[in-house]
Amino acid sequence: MGLGLLASRTLRSSSRIFHNNGPTTHFLRTITSTPDLNNADASASAVQQPDLPPRNPVGGARVHFPNPEDAIEVFVDGYPVKIPKGMTVLQACEVAGVDIPRFCYHSRLSIAGNCRMCLVEVEKSPKPVASCAMPALPGMKIKTDTPIAKKAREGVMEFLLMNHPLDCPICDQGGECDLQDQSMAFGSDRGRFTEMKRSVVDKNLGPLVKTVMTRCIQCTRCVRFASEVAGVEDLGMLGRGSGEEIGTYVEKLMTSELSGNVIDICPVGALTSKPFAFKARNWELKGTESIDVTDAVGSNIRIDSRGPEVMRVVPRLNEDINEEWISDKTRFFYDGLKRQRLNDPMLRGPDGRFKAVTWRDALAIVAEVMHQIKPEEIVGVAGKLSDAESMMALKDLLNKMGSNNIFCEGNGMHPNADLRSGYIMNTGISGLEKADAFLLVGTQPRVEAAMVNARIRKTVKATNAKVGYVGPAADFNYDHRHLGTDPKTLVEIAEGRHPFSSALKNAKNPVIIVGAGVFEREDKDAVFAAVETIGKNNNVVRPDWNGLNVLLLNGAQAAALDLGLVPESDKCIESAKFVYLMGADDVSLDKLPDDAFVVYQGHHGDRGVYRANVILPASAFTEKEGIYENTEGCAQITLPAVPTVGDARDDWKIIRALSEVAGVGLPYDSLGAIRSRIRTVAPNLLELDERQPATFSTSLRPEVSQKVSETPFTPAVENFYMTDAITRASKIMAQCSALLRK
C-alpha cells in the first residue's frame, strides 16, 4: 500500500503530461491518511519541500508573542510556522494563511467548539479534530485540505442544513452569510433528510435586532457575546437536541448599548438588523470607510450607501479603538441623516418665520451685520460634530474680524488647552487592557463612550481589576465600588484616608479616568489638582506608564483644544451681539441678549435653529471629508459617502465664502491648503490613524489655590441614544430611548 502511494507520488512529480489525464484525478482523490499514518517518516520527508512559496497570515494578522522563548513550530499542509505556545490549531492555520471554515469560533469570544465545522486532520490522530478547541503542540502536522477533512466538514454541513430553512432569497443576510459561503464549498446539492424541518418561535429582542430563530444553527456566538462583551446575561440556550433554541428565558428586551453587534456575529440570518430589514441587498451597497463622530471614541465604521442614501452603518476592524464592535448609537443613528435636514440658506423675517434666500443674499447679510458689531462682541461656537478644518477656518475668520471669543461646546468656558496631556486619554484605549485598578471620576463610560467601557469591562473580566467610581449612581456592567458622589471623596483618596487608596497604591498599572463633564464645573481646576495628587501619590504617571486620562464626550472636543479654541472672556455669551453657531446645539443661549444676531450653520434643524436669525445649511459628516481627533489623541478622517442635501455646502467652504464677502479673505481655498494651515497650529492632526501621545505631563501645571466644592458630580450624558443633532432627529434612536433606557 505504501509502495503504491509512493509510486503515485513519483508519477505525479515526474510527468507533467500524465496528470492532465482524466483518470489520474480520481487516483489522487483516494483517501491517503491511513497509509501516511503507518508510514509517518516517508510522508514527512515528502512533505518537507525546500522552498515553499511564502504565505501571509489570514487578513494580514499580526501574532502576539507574550514570551518569545515559548515559540513552537507546527506544520500546516507541510508549511512550517512559528507560533506562541498555547495557541490553537485553528490559530496556527491562520498564521500559515489557511482560512478554516467556522461557525461557532469567533476570535473575540471564548471558544465553544460546538459547531464542528473547523475539523482538520492531524497526523497520528485517529479522528479529525476540532481545530478551534485543540491546542497546537510542537511539531504537529496539520492537514487542512485532505479528503478526510473535507468529508468531515461535508458531514457537518449536511447536519447544519437539515434544519436550516431555504430562506436565502428572502433573508437579509443573503450575500454576506457565512453559512451560504461555506455551503458553496462543503454543501451537497441534495439532502438525505426527509422529515419536516423544525421551526422555532421568533423572539422579541427590542427595536434593533430582528430575530428569525428558525434559521439559527446554535453556534451560541450571541450568547457568548452578550455575557462576555456586552455584560448582560440576557441570552441563553434552552432545551436539548432538536428542541434546542436561543432565547431570553422570559420575554425580555436586550438592554445593552452593544446589542447591535449580535447582528454581525450571527453567522446566519437568525439575528438581523430590524431597521435595515428588507431595505436593501448588500451587493447593491457601496461601502465607504469612514469614522463615527457621535462620541469621542471615533469608532471605525463603514457607511453603506445606495445612491444618495445611507442605508446602514457597520463596524470596521481597528484593534486600538473599537476592535470590531460599535455601539448601538453608532450603528443605528443613520436614519437621523434623512430627517430634519436644512436644505437652503434661510433668513428669519420680521414675522419670525424663516424664508429661503440665495447663498449670495444670506452671506451678504451676515457679513454686513458682522461689520457693524464691535469685535469683542462677536462670539463663535463650534458644535460637537465639527471637523478640524472648519474649526480652523472659523477661528481664523473670527481672529481676522478682531475677536478671539471662540470655543467648542462641551469644553467649558475655561478650557485648559495648554497641556495636551490634560485633556486626552494618555493611556490609550487599547492601553487600558494593561491596567489593574481603575478610578472613574465623574464619568459613566457606559453612556459616554460605550467602546471605552467595553475595554474596561474586558480588562476587569480578564485581570479582576478593581474599579472605584466617584459620581452619581450609575449603571455598570462590571463589578465596581461606588466610593462617593462629590469631589470630597477625591480629596480623601488623595490624602490616603479612603479605603480605596490602598487598592490604588498596590496596583501596578493604576488608571484614573476623569469625565469631560468635569470641564463644566466651577471647581474644575481643584478637581483636576486632586486627581493629580492621587496620581502623584500612587505612581500613576511613570516613564513607562501614564494612567492619567480624560474621557471626552464629543468628536470635536480634542481637535478644538488642539487648535486653541479658547474663549478670551468667560462672559462672552452674556455680552455678545453676534453669535456664530457652527453646528452648536447644546450651548446654553439663555443669557444671550435679546438683540444679538445669531447665525446657525449646520445640517439639522435642532435646538440651535430656534434662536437663529440666519441659517446656513452645511453638510453632515457622512457627506464631507474632515479630520476628527478622538479622545486618545488619534486623528482620523471621514470620507464622503453620499451627496449633500439640497443646497448645503461643506462647513469650511461656507466660512471661506463668508470671509470673502466680508472682505477679510482667508488665505486658503482648498482642503490641502487649509490642512497646511492646520499643520502650523497642530501638526498632530495630520498624522492620520496614528495615536499621537502628549509630550509633556500635567505636572507642569501651576499650583491651584481653588478648593473643591461639595456639589455632587452630575451625569454628563442624560440619554445615551440622543446626544447630538443627528441622533436627536433619528426615529430609531427615539424608539430606543423610549424602550431600552432604564
Next chain:
Amino acid sequence: MASSLRRIATHSPQAAAWRSSLTPICRQFASDALVEIKPGEIGMVSGIPDEHLRRRVVIFSPARTASQQGSGKVGKWKINFMSTQKWENPLMGWTSTGDPYANVGDSALCFESEEAAKAFAEKHGWEYTVKKRHTPLLKIKSYADNFKWKGPPKTAE
C-alpha cells in the same frame, strides 16, 4: 488539491525550464523597457478629460465585512474617488450621476498591493492619500480558559 498540483508544477524541472524560456519575453514589458512612463503621462494620452486627471483619490484596503468570517477578499487595495455627485432621477427615481468615476473605484479597480495602487494613481496623475490598513492581532486563546478558576464566588456587598 489544486494547490498541491501547483506545487508540483513549480518544482518539476520541466516547469522550471519552461519558465526560464519565458523570461526573456516577459522582460520586455518589465523594468528595462525602452520607454519610461513619467507620472501622469498615461492619463494625458488616455483621452480622459483634464478635470478628471486632477482628482484627489484615497487608496485603501477594504476591511473584512463584519458579518463574514472568510478572508478571500481581505488584503486587496482599492481606489476611492470620493464621488458624491449623485441625485435621484425625477423621472424614475433611479440614481443618476454626473461623475464617470462614480462606480469605477468600487467595482473595477482592485490591486494586489499598495504599491500597485499607488503606481496606477501616479500614472494617471491623481493626487492620492493612502489610508493605513488595520490588521487583526492574534492572541493566545484556549478552550481550557472556559474552566479556569476565576477566584472565589462573588458575594453581594
